[in-house]
Amino acid sequence: MSNFYHKKSLGQNFLRNKKLLEKISKIKKLKNEYVIEIGPGSGALTEFILRENPKILTVIEKDEDLKSTLNKFKQKYPENFNLIFSDALTFDISTLTKKKIILIGNLPYNIATTLIIDWMRNYKTFKALVVMVQKEVAQRLYAKAGTKFYGRTSVLVQANATVEEKFEVTANNFFPKPKVNSSVIEIIPFKKDFNYESLDKILKISFLHRRKILKNNLKNLNIDTKKIQANGINLSSRPQDLTPNDYIKLSQILFC
Ligand code: SAM
DSSP states (O other): OTTOOOOGGGTOOEEOOHHHHHHHHTSSOOTTOEEEEEOOTTSHHHHHHHHTOOSEEEEEESOGGGHHHHHHHHHHSTTTEEEEESOTTTOOGGGTOSSOEEEEEEOOGGGHHHHHHHHHHTGGGEEEEEEEEEHHHHHHHHOOTTSTTOSHHHHHHHTSEEEEEEEEEOGGGEESOOSSOEEEEEEEEOOOOOOHHHHHHHHHHHTSSTTSOHHHHTGGGOOOHHHHHHTTOOTTSOGGGSOHHHHHHHHHHHHO
């Protein structure tokens, strides 16, 4: 690792605090579980995950300059370690196993939200997700209806999962030091049947203007006002006042 140059474009801020790395690895019981780590970097968190004895740990890393560093885990844990060099944005995790997966990762900042929303589309693949993201992103993910940070991202994740902040990690625990603090969050998916694309469509329209009431944001959709109100949705609310369940109902009324 001594000659390694951290790539800003890949969000390579490596977590250096061993106590925090261990704490992340112990949030879920990993023994005999099918675990995936996204963006192992130099393998600091990888080592702590492997010490918890997962059935198999698959790591997905985009930067092939980390090959020699990560290959060392193959020798140390030949039965439990699977190394894949690929782009997490396009890699289909569900092809790895039919078992439910625990996903862990200190995610690259610039693609964290896209990755999480994409995984939630395939939520049945996961038992749990433990991810570190920029504090501001975390605030949006766990924000409740009616609060400042609540928006499209909050609804897309909370429509079929519970989201909990486990702890905050200050910027000085990383090298190189990022400009912002981070949070570790736990996402536990639950079964809920709805059309994800319809939900996303209504969210994009509803949150176009946060200050306008819903009725005005939806005015181009030729909506049946009475039917919507009869389902308990107040069209005079602002978009941030509807719960994830309200939005699922609304998407079903309008697009199904
Ligand atoms: N796990 C290490 C840690 O905790 O110190 C590194 C985390 S660092 C924030 C993000 C890692 O994700 C880097 O190793 C980076 O190369 C990798 N990465 C960036 N974009 C990626 C992508 N699209 N697919 C897979 N890995 C990616």
